[in-house]
Amino acid sequence: MFKDYYNQVVSYLMATFDANFILLTLFLTTAAAIVYFIIISYVITQMDSRYFVRNNLSHENLSHKNIAHKNSSAENTSETSRLTPENRSVSLMINIVKIMVGLFLLICGLVMLVLPGQGLLTMLMGLSLMPFPGKNKLEKTIVARKSVRYSLNWIRMKANKKPFIF
Numbered sequence: 001m002f003k004d005y006y007n008q009v010v011s012y013l014m015a016t017f018d019a020n021f022i023l024l025t026l027f028l029t030t031a032a033a034i035v036y037f038i039i040i041s042y043v044i045t046q047m048d049s050r051y052f053v054r055n056n057l058s059h060e061n062l063s064h065k066n067i068a069h070k071n072s073s074a075e076n077t078s079e080t081s082r083l084t085p086e087n088r089s090v091s092l093m094i095n096i097v098k099i100m101v102g103l104f105l106l107i108c109g110l111v112m113l114v115l116p117g118q119g120l121l122t123m124l125m126g127l128s129l130m131p132f133p134g135k136n137k138l139e140k141t142i143v144a145r146k147s148v149r150y151s152l153n154w155i156r157m158k159a160n161k162k163p164f165i166f
Helices: 002-016 019-046 049-072 085-112 120-131 135-143 147-160
Strands: none
Touching: 002 019, 002 135, 019 120, 019 147, 085 120, 120 135, 120 147, 135 147
């Protein structure tokens, strides 16, 4: 069954497209996969080794900070209130770009689950850029896979960086 399907697909592609076009497409997709791997490896090596632990601790510290902030004097102002309108708009634009890039990476990661590529790693990178409820739980679920942890730490090991602490 699979062999018949494969033969039909090959026949269709050869009848529809020129052999040079198919070769060019294979070359471009291979080059894109290599460039993508280099970029994703760079991003993984630049992340803090305690990134996944920090997410857990940040929620615990946030509740303590909120209590301490309520008890502090009114003279202390938050960092966001010190931002000028220009800085707020730049910050907003950066957040929008991060969300768009994260969404793009998430979609590419989903596609790479069925196509060649680092699907789970790409999804993890996309999720780390996007703010949404349940983000940390979803990241934990993905990182709980032994293959994902091994891949992340293998990339860091090749770059002589400390492995992630999970």
